[in-house]
Amino acid sequence: MTPAPRRIAILASLATVLALVLAHSGPAAAQPEPGEALYQSACSACHRSGTMGAPRLGDVAAWGPLIRQGQVKLTAQGWVGIRRMPPRGNADDATLEQFARAVVHLARAGSAKWADPTPEELSRIEREVARLQAAAAKK
Secondary structure (H helix, E strand, O other): OOHHHHHHHHHHHHHHHHHHHHHHHOOHHHOOOOOHHHHHHHHHHHHOOOHHHOOOOOOHHHHHHHHHHOHHHHHHHHHHOEOOEOHHHHOOOOOHHHHHHHHHHHHHHOOOOOOOOOHHHHHHHHHHHHHHHHHHHHO
């Protein structure tokens, strides 16, 4: 094979490999956020339509004050129930981590730049949950 056809064959092989890699990896946006599944199965019942005053997914104005409370406080409040939101948003089988990821999903749609909860952050959320529960028990 002469040099030009060899280069063409190599380039064609590289293009084929690249196409296969892209086909199997897909665009990053195609991967759902970790909290999206719980949002779809439980949270969307109220947060899609704004039922009972729930801040709607993507409503930046409604989520702004909630986001400013911080990830730990907002997640803990949702876990124990706040205002007209039932504890865990009626996702009774969800773990705290799953619930926290759903809160992150909602908050990101409302313009928050929150990361998924770390183990340390989950510990802080657990402590805030205990504090909120103790305060509610005193009432």
